[in-house]
Amino acid sequence: MAENxxxxxxxxxxxxxxxxxxxxxxxxxxxxxxxxKTDRASHAEDLKTILGGLKGPLMKxxxxxxxxxxxxxxxxxxxxxxxxxxxxxxxxxxVRRRMAGELGPDWRQKFSTFDQEAAAAASLGxxxxxxxxxxxxxxxxxxxxxxxxxxxxxxxQLKLAMAVFxxxxxxxxxxxxxxxxxxxxxxxxxxxxxxxxxxxxxxxxDDEPTVHIxxxxxxxxxxxxxxxTWLDGRPLMRRLEESPSLEERNKIAEALFRAWxxxxxxxxxxxxxxxxxxYQVRPDATVNLLDFGAIRxxxxxxxxxxxDLFEAVRDNDMDKSRRAYQGWGFADLTDEKMDILNxxxxxxYEPLVQDRVRRIQETEDTQYGREVAERVHAGLQRTGxxxxxxEFVMMDRSAIGLGSVFLRLKAExxxxxxxxxxxxxxxxxxxxxxxxxxxAAAGVPAAGL
Numbered sequence: 001m002a003e004n005x006x007x008x009x010x011x012x013x014x015x016x017x018x019x020x021x022x023x024x025x026x027x028x029x030x031x032x033x034x035x036x037k038t039d040r041a042s043h044a045e046d047l048k049t050i051l052g053g054l055k056g057p058l059m060k061x062x063x064x065x066x067x068x069x070x071x072x073x074x075x076x077x078x079x080x081x082x083x084x085x086x087x088x089x090x091x092x093x094x095v096r097r098r099m100a101g102e103l104g105p106d107w108r109q110k111f112s113t114f115d116q117e118a119a120a121a122a123s124l125g126x127x128x129x130x131x132x133x134x135x136x137x138x139x140x141x142x143x144x145x146x147x148x149x150x151x152x153x154x155x156x157q158l159k160l161a162m163a164v165f166x167x168x169x170x171x172x173x174x175x176x177x178x179x180x181x182x183x184x185x186x187x188x189x190x191x192x193x194x195x196x197x198x199x200x201x202x203x204x205x206d207d208e209p210t211v212h213i214x215x216x217x218x219x220x221x222x223x224x225x226x227x228x229t230w231l232d233g234r235p236l237m238r239r240l241e242e243s244p245s246l247e248e249r250n251k252i253a254e255a256l257f258r259a260w261x262x263x264x265x266x267x268x269x270x271x272x273x274x275x276x277x278x279y280q281v282r283p284d285a286t287v288n289l290l291d292f293g294a295i296r297x298x299x300x301x302x303x304x305x306x307x308d309l310f311e312a313v314r315d316n317d318m319d320k321s322r323r324a325y326q327g328w329g330f331a332d333l334t335d336e337k338m339d340i341l342n343x344x345x346x347x348x349y350e351p352l353v354q355d356r357v358r359r360i361q362e363t364e365d366t367q368y369g370r371e372v373a374e375r376v377h378a379g380l381q382r383t384g385x386x387x388x389x390x391e392f393v394m395m396d397r398s399a400i401g402l403g404s405v406f407l408r409l410k411a412e413x414x415x416x417x418x419x420x421x422x423x424x425x426x427x428x429x430x431x432x433x434x435x436x437x438x439x440a441a442a443g444v445p446a447a448g449l
Contacts, residue, residue, distance in 0.1 A: 089118035089126045090144060098142045102225040110220060114140075122277060124188060124293070129230060136229060138217060143224040147189055155182050171380035173387035180390035184272065188293035191226040193445060197292040198228065200442035201271075204263045210255035210286045231288040233280025236405070244285075246412060251285035253411030257418055259289050260402055265307075265422040268298040268435045272394035274401030296394035297435065297444075300428035301327055306395070307423050313342065313349045321345075329389035337386060340379035347372045348399055351415040360406040360415065369403075 095116070099107045108114065111130045118126040125143040132138055144150070158181065162174045187193060195216035202213045212231055220227035236252070256279065263269040271278075272294040280288040305327040312320035318335070321342060325333055333341075347369070351360050361368065380386055388396075 089121035090142075092116050094145065095128065095142060098145075098224065099140075102142075102222045103220065120277075122291075125191075125226075130227075132217070136217075138220075138227050139214065139230045140220070141191065141226040141228070143189070143191065151185050151189060155185060169381060170385040171377045173385050176387060176390040177393050180393040184294050184296070184394070190223055192221060192223055194226055194291075194293045195221050195228075196443040196445070197295045200269065200295070200438055200444050201263065201289065201292060203438050203442060204267050204269065205259065205289075208255075208258055208262060210251070211259040212282070212286060212288045214288075214290065231280065231290070233282050233288040236276055236279060236281055237408075239281045240408060246410075248285045249409045250411050250413055252281055252287060253406050253409045254413060254418060255285070255287045256402060256405060257413075257415075258422075259287060260398055261419075261422055264298075265303060265426065266431065266434060267438055268300050268303050268431050269438075270296050270298070270394055270398050272296045272397060274398050274405065276405070294394070295444075296391070297439070298391055298395075300431040300435070302391050303431060304426070304428050307426055309345055310349050310352060310419075310423075313345050314353045328391065330386060333386070334383065337380070337383050340376055340383065341386070343372065343379070344376045348403075352419045353416065355414065355416040357412050357414050359410060359412055360403055 095118075099114075103110060110132075112133050112135075113131040115129045117128075119129045119139070120127045124147055125141045128140045128142065130138050130140050159178055162178055166174060195218065198213060198216050202215065205211045205213060212233075214228040214231050217227040217229070240249075259279070260271055260274065263271070271289070271292070273291060278289070278291045280290070282288065305324045308320055308327070309324040311317065312324060318338065321338055322333065325338065325341065330341075351358060365371075
């Protein structure tokens with residue numbers, strides 16, 4: 001069973017997070033508001049150490065921010081980027097306790113070799129490389145101690161921050177967003193669920209030769225230990241430092257596009273955590289897709305709405321836009337609010353509308369996306385705001401996260417042709433049938449989806 005949350009753990013977590021992050025935020029605000037010069041590189045290192053040591057959803061927020069070009073000062077992005085797969089690891093004493101607690105005191109006999117040093121460490125757990133008696137090379141992901149308390153404390157802080165923000169800004173009413181984040185974060189604590197979701201992705205991407213998925217080892221997997229086959233690959237950012245050719249960058253981009261959107265348009269499923277630590281590049285420019293804790297399953301009508309909005313943007317059809325937004329659950333939409341929402345929709349869909357080879361964003365202005373978001377935000381605030389449905393969180397996060405990766409890759413593809421290859425002949429009833437069969441075969445629990 002997952003470790004129970006306890007109030008003392010939550011209080012300790014809340015105090016540490018509030019003080020550490022708040023102190024750095026105050027220093028940054030002092031620089032921006034009052035011209036007080038500070039050592040950004042030092043502060044960025046502090047922030048990385050604090051968030052890495054805390055090991056929870058707040059670190060996931062930092063990971064996500066670091067994937068978006070120019071969302072943070074370069075010193076901060078450079079340090080936080082290392083959190084993608086190199087957070088500070090727990091020591092060998094923890095590893096022995098965790099493995100014995102999950103597999104019994106004779107756990108070492110279940111492996112031919114087991115590396116004492118962690119191969120990678122992230123927000124909820126760290127990974128150790130090992131070999132099974134049958135020769136298979138595996139990765140053992142061990143959940144950090146007291147993570148239920150960690151997640152609960154982070155969610156309390158997030159809820160408090162959202163409440164404070166809502167008093168100052170009504171553009172995005174966040175009740176449903178918080179519910180979605182809370183449910184997804186808590187699901188990530190269950191590694192048996194993640195193993196089932198890994199099997200689901202194996203089934204959905206079985207015909208995609210450019211995407212590789214590890215296989216879970218069920219007899220060595222528990223709620224807090226996930227054992228899976230080891231995949232060799234290199235972090236994307238390390239490969240980009242070597243200036244790969246445009247052809248290779250295009251192959252990587254198309255593989256990632258298909259890894260995210262074949263499951264979405266054919267099964268109504270999306271990987272909701274597109275940060276840079278969750279995929280690796282192989283020498284043949286195919287990709288390894290990792291970490292299946294944050295998976296969202298959508299009703300087929302939601303997927304249909306995504307396609308409807310694309311067609312509405314393409315055809316400038318306001319009636320179809322309204323049906324798409326209402327089908328997702330947006331309420332009280334005036335024409336003015338829809339015009340504002342469509343500014344964002346046109347920004348996201350633009351590469352899919354133009355039937356030609358192009359970059360995901362053609363302007364050289366790195367602030368362009370932020371300026372569009374600020375224009376939408378100001379318009380929504382002026383018109384009374386909207387309450388996005390909870391399904392929007394993972395969908396929007398994936399679109400923004402993947403877009404930032406395509407920007408870094410400087411890929412040049414006909415995104416329109418790739419997209420149309422996925423949505424051609426879309427049938428909601430067929431998606432529902434494929435979805436139900438795949439979930440049942442993989443053993444993915446229905447709760448929370």
